[in-house]
Amino acid sequence: MINRSLLVLVLLAAIGFLLAPIIVVVAASFSGGAVMSFPPKDFTTHWYSEIPQSFYDAIWVSFVVAAGCAAMSVLVGVPAALALRRGRFPGRGLLSAVCLSPLMVPALVTGVALFQCSLVLWDLTGIGLGGTLAGVMLGHLTFGVPFVIRAVIAGHAQFDLSLEEAAGSLGASALRTFALVTLPILRPSIVSGAVLAFAMSFDDVPIALFMGGGSATTLPVQIFTTVQFDLSGDVMAVASVVIVLSLLVIVALSRIAGTDLFFGSKQ
Amino acid sequence: MSDVVFDRVEKMFGDFPAVRQTSFDVAPGEFVTLLGPSGSGKTTCLRMVAGFVAPTAGRILLGGRDVTRMPANRRNIGMVFQSYALFPHYTVAENIAFGLKVRRVGRAEREARVAEALRLVRLEAFAARYPAQLSGGQRQRVALARAVVIRPDVLLLDEPLAALDLKLREELQVEIKRVQSELNMTTLFVTHDQGEALSMSDRIAVMQAGGIVQMAAPHALYERPNCRFVANFLGRTNLIEVEVAGRLADGATAVRAVRGEGGWAVAGAPDQVFAIGERCFLATRPEHVRLGGSPEQAFEGVVRNLIYQGSLWQVEIEGRHGEALSALVGAGDAVPTRGAAVRASWDPARSFLLKAEEPAM
Ligand SMILES: Nc1ncnc2c1ncn2[C@@H]1O[C@H](COP(=O)(O)OP(=O)(O)O)[C@@H](O)[C@H]1O
Ligand SMILES: [Mg+2]
Numbered sequence: 001m002i003n004r005s006l007l008v009l010v011l012l013a014a015i016g017f018l019l020a021p022i023i024v025v026v027a028a029s030f031s032g033g034a035v036m037s038f039p040p041k042d043f044t045t046h047w048y049s050e051i052p053q054s055f056y057d058a059i060w061v062s063f064v065v066a067a068g069c070a071a072m073s074v075l076v077g078v079p080a081a082l083a084l085r086r087g088r089f090p091g092r093g094l095l096s097a098v099c100l101s102p103l104m105v106p107a108l109v110t111g112v113a114l115f116q117c118s119l120v121l122w123d124l125t126g127i128g129l130g131g132t133l134a135g136v137m138l139g140h141l142t143f144g145v146p147f148v149i150r151a152v153i154a155g156h157a158q159f160d161l162s163l164e165e166a167a168g169s170l171g172a173s174a175l176r177t178f179a180l181v182t183l184p185i186l187r188p189s190i191v192s193g194a195v196l197a198f199a200m201s202f203d204d205v206p207i208a209l210f211m212g213g214g215s216a217t218t219l220p221v222q223i224f225t226t227v228q229f230d231l232s233g234d235v236m237a238v239a240s241v242v243i244v245l246s247l248l249v250i251v252a253l254s255r256i257a258g259t260d261l262f263f264g265s266k267q
Numbered sequence: 268m269s270d271v272v273f274d275r276v277e278k279m280f281g282d283f284p285a286v287r288q289t290s291f292d293v294a295p296g297e298f299v300t301l302l303g304p305s306g307s308g309k310t311t312c313l314r315m316v317a318g319f320v321a322p323t324a325g326r327i328l329l330g331g332r333d334v335t336r337m338p339a340n341r342r343n344i345g346m347v348f349q350s351y352a353l354f355p356h357y358t359v360a361e362n363i364a365f366g367l368k369v370r371r372v373g374r375a376e377r378e379a380r381v382a383e384a385l386r387l388v389r390l391e392a393f394a395a396r397y398p399a400q401l402s403g404g405q406r407q408r409v410a411l412a413r414a415v416v417i418r419p420d421v422l423l424l425d426e427p428l429a430a431l432d433l434k435l436r437e438e439l440q441v442e443i444k445r446v447q448s449e450l451n452m453t454t455l456f457v458t459h460d461q462g463e464a465l466s467m468s469d470r471i472a473v474m475q476a477g478g479i480v481q482m483a484a485p486h487a488l489y490e491r492p493n494c495r496f497v498a499n500f501l502g503r504t505n506l507i508e509v510e511v512a513g514r515l516a517d518g519a520t521a522v523r524a525v526r527g528e529g530g531w532a533v534a535g536a537p538d539q540v541f542a543i544g545e546r547c548f549l550a551t552r553p554e555h556v557r558l559g560g561s562p563e564q565a566f567e568g569v570v571r572n573l574i575y576q577g578s579l580w581q582v583e584i585e586g587r588h589g590e591a592l593s594a595l596v597g598a599g600d601a602v603p604t605r606g607a608a609v610r611a612s613w614d615p616a617r618s619f620l621l622k623a624e625e626p627a628m
Binding site for chain 2: 160163165170172174184
């Protein structure tokens with residue numbers, strides 16, 4: 001048996017490693033003085049009142065994009081996952097691989113490709129997706145949908161198909177069986193896929209960089225462009241606000257759906 | 268009129284015949300079991316009655332209606348699965364109410380019928396539990412209640428006890444049988460367990476390689492199997508290769524061993540015609556073989572093995588030419604020692620003849 005105290009030590013180190021940057025950022029946001037410093041010089045909440053309106057706008061943009069991305073990913077990903085699991089058609093294995101492949105491609109590459117596509121689309125149809133919320137959201141579907149597909153496929157592995165037969169034998173039509181049995185049982189997987197899609201969308205820089213801009217600037221892009229020129233306390237304050245918001249969301253979700261949510265399956 | 272009619276039904280999976288042209292019927296209130304080894308097509312038959320699998324040929328009637336092309340949810344059947352298939356996100360009561368809800372039975376009647384079904388399977392105290400909080404036996408009782416509460420035309424059970432341990436299995440056999448006869452429910456039951464089939468069924472259809480080899484009441488099937496496969500699938504049967512030697516005055520048939528010098532009488536008219544000189548098998552159950560007896564109805568041999576079975580000893584005897592015979596001896600009786608030379612015999616009325624050829628499948 002491995003030494004228990006060693007395990008605890010490793011765990012503490014891991015937690016410390018994960019928390020350290022967060023602590024630094026939050027501490028720095030309360031630090032007086034012109035440049036960011038750690039440990040904080042003198043305590044101030046000044047930076048919080050200095051957060052420019054553009055950051056609040058960006059938080060809202062990010063939230064709308066992430067929520068839209070999660071919702072669309074579920075709408076596309078759930079039927080796709082079920083088709084991939086249950087359908088009987090040639091090339092099913094290949095199609096599964098294709099559906100999950102965007103996760104393997106660096107987001108920067110996807111971003112450039114999407115940008116090119118939006119230009120072609122503009123040339124051909126006059127529809128401009130660049131610099132719009134819809135454009136960023138669509139871009140984020142390239143990973144949102146695969147995340148949902150992956151989560152639902154994993155959840156589906158434990159799904160007993162005789163449950164649907166039981167519902168059928170009891171008189172339920174295919175539609176009612178789906179609504180009353182299939183969907184509720186797959187819900188934890190769907191939610192965990194959606195949460196991932198939301199989180200990854202909220203986190204993304206490369207795709208939002210190419211597809212967004214202007215009124216469709218997401219928070220990470222806003223922060224990124226700001227810190228290129230100036231690493232001041234207001235950015236730390238924004239970061240701290242986002243950290244607190246995320247924390248609230250995580251606590252709320254684990255209250256509603258349980259901590260299993262974050263591991264994708266029930267243990 | 269029969270509740271279930273299986274009329275020359277056939278099912279091919281690609282070019283593999285899972286069920287070959289099979290016909291049988293189940294009378295109202297009757298308990299029929301499909302019994303056979305794994306892969307013999309039992310589940311496929313049951314699933315065709317349920318509507319989960321479409322036959323490639325033939326017709327299926329339920330209560331006189333032709334349901335061959337009807338989807339499962341319109342057939343009014345109750346199905347119990349080996350895996351229980353309880354809805355994990357519903358409580359016991361909600362599981363049982365499912366079929367009633369789908370049928371838009373009003374709330375008051377629904378609650379009354381759920382309560383009645385819970386009482387029937389003696390799980391009144393568990394209405395608010397979730398399936399995960401129940402034992403295997405309790406889960407299967409919920410599944411049974413859920414299936415019968417909709418008053419189906421036929422109750423279908425696919426190896427419902429296979430996942431349970433022996434003690435529970437026996438309890439649930441009794442439970443299912445009690446519920447079935449209380450409701451006078453037409454039932455089609457699938458199992459590979461011969462004991463289960465014998466103790467529960469009104470009639471048993473023995474299946475092999477996609478076809479029914481024999482269908483009869485349990486005692487008839489056990490006493491008079493029509494082929495070696497059935498004889499050895501239901502319990503054990505001693506088979507001695509013999510040749511028909513002649514007819515005896517009392518209508519019995521005289522046979523002699525193909526190997527060695529044994530000769531025996533087989534009483535009663537055989538179910539099939541055996542010509543003089545025809546090679547066939549003399550069949551007798553181990554429990555009908557006793558040690559000792561008269562020399563003219565004897566099997567001489569040496570005790571090769573003794574197997575203790577609690578209330579009985581199973582004595583394995585080997586003849587001079589390698590032919591084998593098994594006898595069951597009461598634990599209170601004199602038990603021979605291994606290696607001892609013994610004579611065994613049996614009542615000619617307790618033996619029968621089986622064709623050398625198995626029925627074509
Ligand atoms: N969906 C299917 N596709 C192909 N072959 C099948 C399918 N279902 C069953 N079979 C085959 O049909 C035969 C009978 O199966 P089944 O009815 O399940 O037998 P049993 O229930 O008696 O064990 C088996 O050989 C099985 O492999
Ligand atoms: Mg089976």
